Amino acid sequence: QLQLRGSGPGLLKPSETLSLTCTVSGVSIRSPSYTWDWIRQPPGKGLEWIGSLYYPQSTSYNPSLKSRNTYYNPSLKSRVTLSVDPSKNQFSLTVTSLTAADTAVYYCARHSRPIRSGYFDYWDQGTLVTVSS
Amino acid sequence: QSVLTQPPSASGTPGQRVTISCSGSTSNIGAYPVNWYQQLPGTAPKLLIYSDNQRPSGVPDRFSGSKSGTSASLAVSGLQSEDEADYYCASWDDSLNGRVFGGGTKLTVL
Numbered sequence: 001q002l003q004l005r006g007s008g009p010g011l012l013k014p015s016e017t018l019s020l021t022c023t024v025s026g027v028s029i030r031s032p033s034y035t036w037d038w039i040r041q042p043p044g045k046g047l048e049w050i051g052s053l054y055y056p057q058s059t060s061y062n063p064s065l066k067s068r069n070t071y072y073n074p075s076l077k078s079r080v081t082l083s084v085d086p087s088k089n090q091f092s093l094t095v096t097s098l099t100a101a102d103t104a105v106y107y108c109a110r111h112s113r114p115i116r117s118g119y120f121d122y123w124d125q126g127t128l129v130t131v132s133s
Numbered sequence: 134q135s136v137l138t139q140p141p142s143a144s145g146t147p148g149q150r151v152t153i154s155c156s157g158s159t160s161n162i163g164a165y166p167v168n169w170y171q172q173l174p175g176t177a178p179k180l181l182i183y184s185d186n187q188r189p190s191g192v193p194d195r196f197s198g199s200k201s202g203t204s205a206s207l208a209v210s211g212l213q214s215e216d217e218a219d220y221y222c223a224s225w226d227d228s229l230n231g232r233v234f235g236g237g238t239k240l241t242v243l
Contacts, residue, residue, distance in 0.1 A: 037232070039234075046135065046219075046221065046234060046235070046236045046237040047170075047172075047178065047221055047223075047234040047237065048234065049223075049231060049232040049233065049234060051231075052231070052232065071230060071231050071232075072231065073229070073231055074229055074230075074231070107177055107178075111232075115225075116165050116225040117165060117166050117184070117225070119166075119168040119180055119183040119184070119223075120168070120170065120178070120180060120223075121180055121189070123177040123178060123179075124177065125177055126177055
């Protein structure tokens, strides 16, 4: 059955870099039917979409290129990078220059396609990330 | 502020019908489908309504969605205590070229 499991550090200091990984089981991350997204939720607040990534069908895919096959929240774009490791069926989130405002529960989720018309159908349990000195 | 506007709270007594609104613009709700998510305390959000008015299997028919122009609504009829949760609308926004959520509505069953 389909499962998403997020993992990463729970406590970081201001100015540090956050790296979270989401391991997917039960479906290939290469599937053209989905995007793989990150969403966060500060304590006591609402949901904020971070970004979306999909595995390209082109064989010339270069995972180091930030702008390909990804969509980012404009308010976070300068600090966020999404990447995918199909050999491990994982996708990852990196957020640089952390501040206390980045303290939140971070969710990874699957979103059906079309990209603009689909919906989130599977979520992980969430990873609490606290940024504090 | 969220791109999609929801009332922060809503309430009703058991058995009542409650409606939660979600207001947007021509670049989001007016152009793309709306989805609704239910978030019970301490848990991840769960898909409640997709494509404006479709229910995933397993979601009770007490929950229904509708859309008109640049606004959408979620209705909960026959309110039950287990419906007490936060509800979020979501869509795509062309101006931001990304996904957007409403600010969320906390539903209280009195």
